[in-house]
Amino acid sequence: MKSFLGFIRKEFLHIFRDYRTMLLLFGMPIAEILIFGYVVTNEIKDIPVAILDQSKDAVTREITSKILSSGYFKLEQNLEGAEEIEAILKTGHVKEVIVFEADFSNKLEKEGRAAVQLLADASDPNIANLIVHYTEGILNDYIRKQYLDTEMVGLVNPQVRMVYNQSLKGVFMFVPGTMALILMLISAMMTSISIAREKELGTMEVLMVTPVRPTQIVIGKVIPYITLSFTNAIMIILLGFFVFGLPVRGSIILLLAESLLYISLALSLGILISTMANSQQVAMFISLFALMLPTMLLSGFIFPIENMPVILQWLTHIMPPKYFIIVIKNIMIKGDGFMYVWKETLVMAGMTGFFLLLAIRKFKTRLE
Amino acid sequence: MRTIFYIIQKEFIQIRRNRVMLPMIFVVPMVQLLVLIYAATLEMKRIDMYVVDKDLSNPSKTLTNKFSGSPFFVIHGTSFSIKEAEEALRRDRADVILHIPHGLAASLQNGEPSDIQLLVNAINGMKAGLINAYVINIINDFNREIRQERPGLVSLNTGMELDIRYQYWFNSELNFKFFMLPGILVILVTIMGMFLPGLSLVREKELGTIEQINVSPIRKIQFIIGKLIPFWIIALFELAFGLTIGKILFDIPIRGNLLLLFGFASVYLLVVMGIGLFFSTLAQTQQQIMFLFFFFVIVFILMSGVFTPTESMPDWAQFVNHINPLAYFMRVIRMIILKGSGLLDVGREIISLGLYAMVALGLATWWYRKTT
Numbered sequence: 001m002k003s004f005l006g007f008i009r010k011e012f013l014h015i016f017r018d019y020r021t022m023l024l025l026f027g028m029p030i031a032e033i034l035i036f037g038y039v040v041t042n043e044i045k046d047i048p049v050a051i052l053d054q055s056k057d058a059v060t061r062e063i064t065s066k067i068l069s070s071g072y073f074k075l076e077q078n079l080e081g082a083e084e085i086e087a088i089l090k091t092g093h094v095k096e097v098i099v100f101e102a103d104f105s106n107k108l109e110k111e112g113r114a115a116v117q118l119l120a121d122a123s124d125p126n127i128a129n130l131i132v133h134y135t136e137g138i139l140n141d142y143i144r145k146q147y148l149d150t151e152m153v154g155l156v157n158p159q160v161r162m163v164y165n166q167s168l169k170g171v172f173m174f175v176p177g178t179m180a181l182i183l184m185l186i187s188a189m190m191t192s193i194s195i196a197r198e199k200e201l202g203t204m205e206v207l208m209v210t211p212v213r214p215t216q217i218v219i220g221k222v223i224p225y226i227t228l229s230f231t232n233a234i235m236i237i238l239l240g241f242f243v244f245g246l247p248v249r250g251s252i253i254l255l256l257a258e259s260l261l262y263i264s265l266a267l268s269l270g271i272l273i274s275t276m277a278n279s280q281q282v283a284m285f286i287s288l289f290a291l292m293l294p295t296m297l298l299s300g301f302i303f304p305i306e307n308m309p310v311i312l313q314w315l316t317h318i319m320p321p322k323y324f325i326i327v328i329k330n331i332m333i334k335g336d337g338f339m340y341v342w343k344e345t346l347v348m349a350g351m352t353g354f355f356l357l358l359a360i361r362k363f364k365t366r367l368e
Numbered sequence: 369m370r371t372i373f374y375i376i377q378k379e380f381i382q383i384r385r386n387r388v389m390l391p392m393i394f395v396v397p398m399v400q401l402l403v404l405i406y407a408a409t410l411e412m413k414r415i416d417m418y419v420v421d422k423d424l425s426n427p428s429k430t431l432t433n434k435f436s437g438s439p440f441f442v443i444h445g446t447s448f449s450i451k452e453a454e455e456a457l458r459r460d461r462a463d464v465i466l467h468i469p470h471g472l473a474a475s476l477q478n479g480e481p482s483d484i485q486l487l488v489n490a491i492n493g494m495k496a497g498l499i500n501a502y503v504i505n506i507i508n509d510f511n512r513e514i515r516q517e518r519p520g521l522v523s524l525n526t527g528m529e530l531d532i533r534y535q536y537w538f539n540s541e542l543n544f545k546f547f548m549l550p551g552i553l554v555i556l557v558t559i560m561g562m563f564l565p566g567l568s569l570v571r572e573k574e575l576g577t578i579e580q581i582n583v584s585p586i587r588k589i590q591f592i593i594g595k596l597i598p599f600w601i602i603a604l605f606e607l608a609f610g611l612t613i614g615k616i617l618f619d620i621p622i623r624g625n626l627l628l629l630f631g632f633a634s635v636y637l638l639v640v641m642g643i644g645l646f647f648s649t650l651a652q653t654q655q656q657i658m659f660l661f662f663f664f665v666i667v668f669i670l671m672s673g674v675f676t677p678t679e680s681m682p683d684w685a686q687f688v689n690h691i692n693p694l695a696y697f698m699r700v701i702r703m704i705i706l707k708g709s710g711l712l713d714v715g716r717e718i719i720s721l722g723l724y725a726m727v728a729l730g731l732a733t734w735w736y737r738k739t740t
Contacts, residue, residue: 018656020656020659020660021655021656021659024659024660024662024663025659027663028663028666031663031667032666032667032670035667035670035671035685036670038681038682038685039670039671039676039681039682039685040670040671040675040676041676041680041681043493043680044680045680046679046680047677047679047680048679089537089538089707090703090707090708090709090713091709091712091713093679095677095679108530112529113529113530113531114530114531115530115531115532115533116530116531116532116533117532117533117534117535118532118533118534118535119534119535119537120534120535120536120537121537121538121707122536122537122538122539122540122542123538123539123546123547123702123703123706123707124547124677124702125536125539125542125543125544125546125547126494126542126544126547127676127677128536128539128542129498129536129542130497130498130501132534132536133498133501133505134501136532136534137501137504139530139532140508140530140532143529143530155481155482155511155514155515156431156472156476156482156483156484156507156510156511156514157481157482157483157484158483158484158485158486158503158504158507159483159484159485159486160486160488160500160503160504161485161486161487161488162488162490162496162500163457163487163488163489163490164489164490164491165490165491165493165496166490168490168493168494168496168497169493170493170494172490172491172492172493173491173492173493193655197655280654280655281654284654284655284658285391289396289399293399293400293403297403297404297407297408298403298407302408302675303407303408303409304492304495306413306414307409307412307413308406308407308409309406312403312406312407326460329491333491334458336458340458340459
């Protein structure tokens with residue numbers, strides 16, 4: 001037992017002495033959460049637009065100021081003629097050109113109909129789609145308020161309620177995703193590299209001839225990373241709560257327990273990889289392409305799974321982070337209890353067992 | 369000159385013999401392009417709708433049919449209990465609930481306004497925003513029909529209408545793949561240009577072979593040029609390879625001048641190589657440099673506007689993007705490929721990157737000499 005404790009101490013020292021990597025390990029979640037929170041938002045804000053107002057009357061001016069004061073758009077340039085449109089969409093940052101036809105307010109008054117053209121730069125199709133719909137909404141809203149009676153007589157009036165996330169914030173997506181990514185990175189990638197390193201440098205043999213037993217070696221290797229990952233998980237939850245106001249509506253104990261389960265799952269994957277890799281480079285390579293890319297792409301972190309082609313949707317079923325993301329979303333955001341996540345929990349537990357078994361079998365043959 | 373040539377030859381031989389390097393150069397781009405482009409889609413294919421129709425009248429059925437007839441909505445379930453509907457929302461079986469209360473037909477008949485409720489699962493804010501936009505469109509459409517059918521019901525001024533037309537330029541079918549492919553090519557070229565030379569240099573350090581080169585008559589500048597040129601060629605080759613795949617598989621339109629694109633990519637590569645070289649002087653082991661790359665490249669990629677427009681980012685992020693080489697290339701590659709922008713349109717970016725390349729490479733070379 002004493003030698004085992006000494007071994008764990010050695011592992012901790014190994015990790016904490018490489019202060020540069022430590023710095024990155026703790027800097028990474030903070031940087032990522034902040035970037036996702038403030039930078040990579042899908043919120044439409046201050047999108048540069050250009051306006052070609054061929055009428056320049058009171059109505060178009062009022063509509064223009066409505067559009068610009070919405071917060072979604074900012075005016076980049078006023079155009080003078082239709083021939084400028086192509087050039088500005090091609091060169092500038094302008095994402096949308098709004099064209100009011102000549103004699104706008106007159107036509108609206110007399111004919112009851114006036115034309116607006118929205119030309120969007122669809123090289124980014126989603127944004128184009130969104131800003132066109134937003135502009136359309138503002139335009140229709142203006143007309144309705146200005147010219148129709150305030151009451152929608154005899155018409156259907158939709159009341160939309162955004163459940164779980166009233167202000168459509170992005171935190172609800174990226175905090176769970178970042179947690180899955182960081183925990184996978186630390187637990188699986190670091191463990192596999194650290195074991196592969198001992199092999200590559202030959203120090204593994206030294207460990208083998210000590211009285212510490214193989215299982216103890218593996219457990220000793222894993223414990224520091226469990227500690228690190230768990231600290232990181234708590235840090236991410238705290239950051240989400242204090243910086244972005246992301247609530248934990250469900251049981252925090254259940255949340256932490258599920259995190260531990262996911263960490264063990266990632267660790268068992270890391271051990272499995274290290275049994276297959278003989279050098280750090282190979283371990284890194286496998287971790288990167290078998291773990292990191294799928295975690296980012298096939299887990300529903302950034303891209304919704306239901307939009308993917310069917311084959312890729314099948315593939316997501318074997319991606320551990322997918323289940324973890326579902327579980328934390330349910331617990332944190334919907335406030336669900338265990339009854340709602342037992343299936344996912346079971347899948348994760350099963351995967352952990354499977355990977356561990358596989359790793360133990362492989363590990364033994366290598367030792368003999 | 370001959371010395372440089374020999375170093376380049378040595379590098380190519382080493383790359384060919386390395387069992388990790390080769391798959392990284394040929395397999396990674398394939399996987400990235402194929403999986404990423406299919407997976408990385410924010411296009412909405414179907415929205416699952418749950419209908420609670422307590423009215424069961426003609427208008428309520430017309431409204432429901434309007435939804436099921438639209439290409440975006442699929443009626444996933446119906447019930448009379450809002451509780452059941454909410455449960456479906458909670459279990460992710462529905463994205464949106466349409467709740468039509470009792471009395472819709474009657475109030476329409478009497479010309480009274482009537483409310484219907486829509487509950488959207490908004491955990492994914494972006495998706496919820498789109499669902500909202502689609503829903504409002506369909507209901508506006510429905511209202512317009514009612515107005516036309518029963519003009520007497522509606523007050524006098526309702527004839528007022530805006531005729532809104534839109535055009536999507538450069539990508540009229542809103543094909544998301546056209547948007548993602550150039551973005552992924554940028555990531556690919558960056559990884560090739562930054563990771564590979566950096567890793568190969570640190571490897572020489574870790575194995576000690578760099579000492580042998582240090583004592584040879586090769587000058588530092590020759591060594592660095594010889595180290596960089598092979599990866600420069602490989603990265604440009606990757607770009608060509610990726611564009612070909614994009615053309616064949618996804619039929620991406622290439623509207624601009626390819627020569628301009630490759631010219632820009634060459635300058636861009638000098639910048640990332642300079643950065644990679646600089647990092648390699650900071651790290652002692654391959655593990656360290658991997659983490660260093662990993663950290664900065666993820667940050668750079670996310671901030672470059674690959675998924676979200678840089679214009680919506682806060683001011684400080686836009687400021688940081690001045691030193692983010694990916695942000696320049698991300699913008700320019702999309703401009704050249706999708707919009708057909710010419711030399712004049714991207715002139716400022718070329719000059720900025722050219723200066724950047726000189727600074728980055730100069731700094732790296734200078735630093736390199738001091739530490740070895």
